[in-house]
Amino acid sequence: MHVRGIEFYSGIGGLHLALRQSRLAGSPVKAFDWDQTACQVYAANYGAKTISRTDISTLSAVDLLCLHADLWLLSPSCQPYTVLNPSARGEADPRAKSFLHLIDHVLPDLAAQDSHPRYMLIENVAGFQDSTTRRYLVNTLRRLGYVIAEFLLSPVQFGIPNSRLRYYLLAKIPPLRFYGIQESDIDRVHDKIPGARLDIPVHLLREYMDPALADEIFLRHKVPDRILSKWGRLFDIVLPSGRRSCCFTRGYTQLVERAGSILQLNEGLDTTEVFDKFLEAQSRGNEDAVRILDQLRLRYFTPSELLRIFRFEEPESSQGFVWPLNISLKSKYRLIGNSVNVEVVRHLIDYLFNDEDYFNMPKSQFQRTFIVGCGCTAFIKPRGLRTTEDMGLEAGTKALLDAGITYDEVETAFVGYCYGDSTSGQRALYGLGMTGIPITNVNNNCSTGSTALFHANNAVKSGLVDCALALGFERMAPGSLGTNFPDRPPPTLLFNKRTVALEETLSSGTNFGPGAPRMFGNAGQEYMDKFGAEVKHLAMIAAKNHAHSVKNPYSQFRSGWTVDQVLQAPKITAQLTKFMCSPTSDGAACCIVASEDFVHAHRLENQAIEIVAQGLETDEPVAYDTQSPMEVVGYGMSKRCADKVFKAAGFADGQRDLVGVVELHDCFSANELIMYPALGLCAPDEAHKMVERGDNTYGGKYVVNPSGGLEAKGHPLGATGLGMHFYITMQLREWAGPMQAPGLFDIADKRGKYGLVHNIGIGGAVVVSLLRRPEFYKTGGSDGKARLGYNHAHECRPVTLADVDKVKSKKSSKFVLQHAKL
Structure with a gap:
């Protein structure tokens, strides 16, 4: 996704940072401001090439045409409109001149050339909505064809402990529209973003405070005695354990009333009682009366603390924003007080671009989805040592511990398995609780686990729920895959018939071996015949996966077979040896999917991974009606699915350079070979060359199957796809x-x-998923590793009933848990 934005009245870059942190993840192509100090700070943080110290009232349409902007971000001077300024003159104020120039001249001139921005965001002080400037602005935008939405919003609505009500106007060109706003509401100033969550918990001020050197910070930012003596009773005083602060302005530390809150570090004292004693002593003429206030330990918020409240920096962060060395403390407070709240603007940018034309989404009301918790059992040989319900309980418990939630917060569940009786999903999940939620059992052959996740993801994406669980498990029989229903033909029978019929087209002729490896062996042979690959390439893929699995404690095989050992293993088909084939396995895996609101409400920003795009595709007639064994095993199905998923994620056709790590379905090494081009990781004739270059392992272009893949870590059908997402x-x-x-x-x-x-x-x-860190991702703080007591990403341990007790529902059955064998 690429947007070309211009930032007007850029200050220290709040609008820039909000755009960068939004789902667009963009940066302005140009920024304009006249304040020399602000420009210096902006350049230190975002680069000198972007910022231009310019009198905005001198800009013309000609100056902006070459920027080809489709987004304007504006935060014009608020002094002409603030209720705190009794002499505010609105549009007659000289400080309003440049903004009126943009609206009255520059924007219409660009529109006359059809070069005006498709999107606009304007921020100003509460009170602007009642000004004549606002009425003129709205009328001009509508005359130019924009639809608009107006808001009065405060950071406290987004979980930030600060009351700073501000006016925002969003505008866009039809047919783009605003989700959730009806035509009858076009003149209304809204007090919330449509679709936004209303119950986001407000964080403690303590979370925004500087983490160390408390005494040094206090001495540096202590409220001076002369200020306390004269004006102390007028301060808004807040506690670190509080969840509010008043609006911080450019006059913070220079003014007292309505300039911003101060901190009382000693929370054990009653503020009113101490001030009453101070005032009494002062009235008696006690010259040292102010010493009574010392015990409260009153200080100003530091600039870094305000940066966190304004969300220029993340809570608990001690670095990130850069101040040039010559910037005074007074200037820092002035520049921050003039800034926007980055978090609020980020939400508004996301809402502004919540339209299907820009994101090519079928429905604009889809919400973002994230994997917030996941867990996995060891994948083991199928010897009947563990039941599916016990493996499912282990994986589910680990996932809930990872997410830091209990089963009570799960609103729906999808459970995948191929070899089990009906309602096996309920049997596994009832160990975690019996909450009455919908539980759907899923069977989609080897893609069963990812299919369960696909449905859990859609339940959250559609807004039906905020938290869904996908669980997959399998208890298999030793040997090659077979059917559990010998009294009827299997659904894969025609695929087997078609691949056998096509063997006459291959250089290897009639093949041999069980049905599944024979199908995939034939597909590999087609690729070899077309593009000159050899069996050694299949062995190189298998050896690569077995080498990867040595470092995976969850893996069924950790022997690290070499290329020669793979080639010398017993033949399964004409193309495949035993070590090129995935084994049957027992195991379970679980993923928990949640909405963005859920992520923020549960403070999971330090581990939530976004499901940026995901697709599920089934066969088309080419699977049967072409002379291609590769089509029989899903080459075209995989390509169609991958192309759609990459397009939905905003990739250009054929672009894959931003992919770094892959878990690919290597049920047989031949399938990994042919899926490289199907997924767009290389050209159709380059798969074996990609293997030769090492572009499928550490040090190459991609790391494919760092877990060891199905060939080495195992392939319990219902768990496989969820295990891939875990890794x-x-x-x-x-x-x-x-x-x-x-x-x-x-x-x-x-x-x-x-x-x-x-x-x-x-x-x-086939299921294809693209995952990525979201723009709000931050490391640090309590996470799944701390909650499990170890890093379950690369350390495999069992769970205990004590672990289950931490995550089970309040509505759980002692009888069920008595039968658990962990």
Whole structure:
């Protein structure tokens, strides 16, 4: 997604940062301001090339045409309109001149050339909505064809402990429209963003305070005695444990009333009682009366604390924003007081661009979705050692502990398995609770786990729920895959018939072996015949995966077979040896999907990974009606699905450079080979060359299957897809330890590269997912590693009943848990 924005009245870059942190993740192409100090600070943080110290009243349409902007961000001077300024003159104020010039001259001139921005965001002080300037602005925008939405919003509505009511106007060109606003509401100033959550908990002020050197900070920012003696009773005094502060203005520390709150560090004292004693002593002429106030430990908020409240920096952060060395403390307070609240503007930008034309989304009301918790069992040989309900309980418990929630917060669940009786999903989840939620059992062959996640994701994405759980497990029989229903033909029968019929078109001729490896062996042979690949390339893929699995404690096989050992293993088909084939396995995996509101409400910004795009595709007639064994096993199905998912994520056709790590369905090494081009990771004839270059492993272009893939870590059908998402989530959190793919965050975009998941099942269905860190991701604080007591990304431990007790529902059955064997 790319947007070209211009920032007017840029100050120290609040609008810039909000755009960068929005779902657009963009940056203005140009910024204008006249304040020399503000421009200096802006340049230090965002680069000198973007900022231009310019008198905005001198700009013309000609100056802006070359920028080709489709977004204007404006925060004009508020002094002409503030209720705190008794001499405010509105549009007659000289400080309003430049803004009126933009609206009265520059914007219409651009519109006359059809070069005006499609989107606008304007911020100003509460009170602007009653000004003649606002009426003129609205009339001009409507005359130029814009639809508008107006708001009065405060940071406290977004969980920030600060009351700073501000006016915002959003505008866009039809047919774009504003979600949730009817034509009858066009003149209304709204007090919330349509669709926004209303019950976001407000954080404690303590979370925004400087973390260290408390005494030094106090001495540096202590309210002076002369101020306390004369004006102390007029201050708005707040506590670190409080959840409010009043509006901080450009006059903070220079003015007392209505300039911003001060902190009382000693929370054990009653403020009113202490001030009463002070005033009494002062009235008696006690010259040292102000010493009575010392015990309250009153100080100003520091600039870094205000930056966190204004969301220029994250809470609990001690670095990030840069002040040039020559900027005085007074200037810092002035510049921050003139700034926008980044978090509020970020939400407004997301809402402004919540339209299907820009994001190519089928419905504008879809909400963003995130994996907030995940857990996995070891994948083990199928020896009947564990039941599906016990494996499911382990994976689910780990996922809930990871997310820091209980089963009570799960609103719906989808449970995937192929070899089990009906309602096996309920049996597994009832160990966590019996809350009456919808539980749907899912069976989609080898793509079962990802299909369960696909439905959980859609439940959250559509807004039906804010938290959904996807669980997958399997207890399999040893040996090759078979059917549980020998009294009827299997649904994959025609796929087997078609691949056998096509063997006459291959250089290898009639093949042999069980049905599944035979199908995929034939697909690999087609690729080899077309593009000159050899069996050694299949062995190189298998050896690569087995080498990766050595570092994965969850893996079924950790032997690290070499290329020669893979080639010398027993033949399963003409193309595949035993070590090129995934084994049957027992195991379980679980992922919890949540909305953005849920993420923020539960403080999961330090581990939430966004499902940026996801698709599920089934077969088309080419699977049967072409002379292609590759189509039989889902080459075209995978390509169609991947292309749609990358397009939905905003990738240009064929663009894959932002992918860094992949979990790909290597049920057989031949499938990994042919899926490289299907997923767009290389050209159609380049898959084997990609293997030769090492572009599928550490040090190459992509790290494919850092977990060891299905061939090494195992393939319990219902759990496989969810396990893939578990591994990619941990990669994007940078928790993967010895499995960690390097360089995922060595790019300018702080969200880093994408993680790609591909999970396919014959019969057929494929799920492709693109995952990425969101723009609000931050490290630090309590996370899933702390809640489990170890890093479960690369350390495999069982769970205990004590662990289950931490996450089980209030509505749980002792009888059910008595039968659990952990």
